Amino acid sequence: MPDELVPTHGEPATVSTYLGRMVSDRPPLRIGTRTSPMAMAQARLAQRLISDTADLPTEIVGIQTSGDRWMGDLAELGGKGAFLKEIDRHLLMGRIDIAVHAMKDVPGDTPLPEGTAFAAYLPREDVRDVLVVREGSKYQRLEEMPPGTRVGTSAVRRKAQMLKHRPDLHVDRVRGNVNTRIARLDEEKRFEAIVLNFSGLRRVGLEHRASELIAPEVMCPAVGSGVIGLQCRTADAATVELLRLLDDSPTRTHITAERTMLHGLRGHCNSPIAGYAHTTADGQLSLLGMVFTREGGRFAYSQEWDSIARPTELGAYVAADLLRKGARGIIDGIPH
Incomplete structure (x- = not known):
């Protein structure tokens, strides 16, 4: 069971108990996060929600990670885990009380540190990716771009899917936080466009x-x-x-299905794995999973449905179906 919250034993603490202890015995609740503009925006959102739930003093603790400092390929640092290990260390050592993470950056092949769990998932924001064109570009959509157009992305998942639909494009990796990538797009004119996550773009006020x-x-x-x-x-x-009061039940259901699938596939940091769970109009839980080669030439695809009460079972089934369709060979064929 990935990322399951370990139940507490005995009589559960209440927010009132917590408030009394905070005021009398403890400093402000410390919320740890990466220092990028997007990560800080996520931490401020968590801080606001905590303040709306309980009248508690809080402070945000910025932690610069090795992943933020490194401008090369993340695979050389061990993948997305480079964004988490310093924050995990602060949490385990008691330097922070809460760690704020974008779940897309939490690896599927590494267990959470023992003694920690995700006590809350905030309501899911827009999952769509977006095209951002450089200032002055005459194009607005991918389909308008001629063969050979250079497009940048930070994710092998996006590169694989773009090349699956548009193998005539020239797609390269680009690193940096959202603000930096957009600034470089406009200034360097190396790319005609880059592809980003829409909710992240909106968090830093650049959705326009x-x-x-x-x-x-x-x-x-x-x-x-x-x-x-x-x-x-x-x-x-x-x-x-306290965090359980912030937990969004539909989001927990969807993330459980997706991450169960990810754990089942045992993909590494360079594996182009995509997964999306949502509740359909008729109340069923749907899970779409895809695994690609880095250039999008080969892929495995599975989509299945189940009861919303069975996210773990659905995630495990889709992972097994992808493995039956060749996902293991695709993942193992991609260098770590």
């Missing part, structure tokens, strides 16, 4: 730069896209109970 919203059916999102997870120490019962 989106020229095309790309449907999930065309570009399946990353597992956990649009979801902010709040992680804490399971032994800190008061914080667990």
